[in-house]
Amino acid sequence: MKIACLNDLEDYAKGALDSNAMNYYSSGSQDMITLRDNQNAFDRYQIRPRVLRDVSKINTNFELFGQKFDYPIFIAATAMQKMAHVTGEVGSVRAANSRNINYCLSSISTSTIEEVGKAAEQVSNNTRLWFQLYIYNDKNKTLDLIRRAEASGFKAIILTVDTPYLGRRLPDIRNPFKLPSHLSLINISSAKQDFDSQTLKSGENSSWLARYFAENINPSLTWDDLVWIKSVTHLPIIVKGVLVAEDAKLCVKYGADAIIVSNHGGRQLDSIPATIDSLAEVVAAVNSKIPVLLDGGVRKGTDVFKALALGATAVFVGRPNLWGLAYNGEDGVKLMLDLLFEEFRLAMALSGCTSLSQINENYIKASPYFASKL
Numbered sequence: 086m087k088i089a090c091l092n093d094l095e096d097y098a099k100g101a102l103d104s105n106a107m108n109y110y111s112s113g114s115q116d117m118i119t120l121r122d123n124q125n126a127f128d129r130y131q132i133r134p135r136v137l138r139d140v141s142k143i144n145t146n147f148e149l150f151g152q153k154f155d156y157p158i159f160i161a162a163t164a165m166q167k168m169a170h171v172t173g174e175v176g177s178v179r180a181a182n183s184r185n186i187n188y189c190l191s192s193i194s195t196s197t198i199e200e201v202g203k204a205a206e207q208v209s210n211n212t213r214l215w216f217q218l219y220i221y222n223d224k225n226k227t228l229d230l231i232r233r234a235e236a237s238g239f240k241a242i243i244l245t246v247d248t249p250y251l252g253r254r255l256p257d258i259r260n261p262f263k264l265p266s267h268l269s270l271i272n273i274s275s276a277k278q279d280f281d282s283q284t285l286k287s288g289e290n291s292s293w294l295a296r297y298f299a300e301n302i303n304p305s306l307t308w309d310d311l312v313w314i315k316s317v318t319h320l321p322i323i324v325k326g327v328l329v330a331e332d333a334k335l336c337v338k339y340g341a342d343a344i345i346v347s348n349h350g351g352r353q354l355d356s357i358p359a360t361i362d363s364l365a366e367v368v369a370a371v372n373s374k375i376p377v378l379l380d381g382g383v384r385k386g387t388d389v390f391k392a393l394a395l396g397a398t399a400v401f402v403g404r405p406n407l408w409g410l411a412y413n414g415e416d417g418v419k420l421m422l423d424l425l426f427e428e429f430r431l432a433m434a435l436s437g438c439t440s441l442s443q444i445n446e447n448y449i450k451a452s453p454y455f456a457s458k459l
């Protein structure tokens with residue numbers, strides 16, 4: 086069967102990946118309510134299309150932090166991509182940069198920061214790369230990651246703020262995840278996958294991923310750490326994992342250069358709002374002072390259009406990158422992106438919009454069906 090949309094790629098990946106990788110990639114936390122809602126929530130909005138406008142030419146270009154992008158669709162940071170395809174992060178970055186869009190590398194990658202920087206340079210002389218940062222208890226380790234990202238041509242740091250501890254992912258507790266022995270968390274010192282289970286308190290999360298986080302990642306971060314990061318790098322700092330107006334205002338106050346409205350793909354706290362439902366609140370609070378981006382559940386061109394209509398500058402896809410890799414490495418990720426680009430261009434044309442700047446709140450409304458259920 087020919088792949089027609091991103092959900093087809095997911096179906097393919099389900100048959101191709103082993104259950105260890107698939108459980109890790111696909112799961113959300115606890116009852117996965119937020120995971121499901123991220124996608125479902127897009128259906129609660131409708132597009133208000135305009136007609137009889139010349140839509141023979143559609144322009145999807147835009148600029149952010151002085152860099153030009155061909156589409157407002159980026160690839161989000163997802164950890165350990167070599168379980169999806171032997172090329173892992175290198176395949177993904179090559180696909181993204183060949184299409185002139187951003188690739189975000191996770192701190193917890195299976196390819197080095199330097200390999201990813203080089204791979205991007207090979208396909209584009211204007212690399213489009215952001216580095217996602219977890220702050221370690223060891224500040225030198227954190228600084229080392231920042232310096233390596235700077236030296237490898239990364240253009241911004243994404244500070245993930247929704248993960249002081251890892252969410253409780255039940256599939257990983259029931260069937261403990263194992264990183265295959267030929268892979269490692271290569272940017273950071275070796276992570277112990279085995280530990281003495283006697284040290285666990287009754288009921289404590291026994292996943293090594295969760296334990297790695299508990300032992301290495303700093304849960305005491307505050308807004309002052311944002312100020313600290315800004316003081317140690319010239320790169321823009323993008324705060325990822327903001328969902329409410331109060332925090333959006335603090336991002337502006339403490340000098341964030343952009344916000345990503347994100348609930349970590351439904352993998353952290355469960356029962357929190359879908360990102361598309363949080364977007365308008367954050368956009369209003371920020372009051373155009375800094376760009377607002379969004380990830381979570383974006384699977385269709387109309388999802389991208391809806392996010393932009395509600396005020397997002399750009400969106401990210403997380404899991405679809407992994408499904409694309411599982412399908413056919415770099416070419417699979419290119420296919421994933423091209424499908425989404427095509428759907429988005431069509432959504433723009435059929436709504437009567439020929440450039441991104443025309444997409445605004447006049448093009449969106451709550452679905453009357455869902456509004457009546459509230």
Ligand SMILES: Cc1cc2nc3c(=O)[nH]c(=O)nc-3n(C[C@H](O)[C@H](O)[C@H](O)COP(=O)(O)O)c2cc1C
Nearest residue numbers: 110161162163164191245349350381382402403404
């Ligand atoms: C398998 C997997 C690994 C992830 N790893 C990271 C990570 O290392 N750092 C991070 O900030 N977010 C991570 N995320 C969250 C993504 O950056 C993003 O917020 C989420 O995937 C977006 O939702 P989507 O998968 O529905 O597109 C991960 C998500 C998944 C699915």
Ligand SMILES: CCCCCCC(=O)C(=O)O
Nearest residue numbers: 164193276294297298352
């Ligand atoms: C070994 C550390 C766990 C990686 C966690 C990456 C992540 O953010 C995720 O959602 O998974």
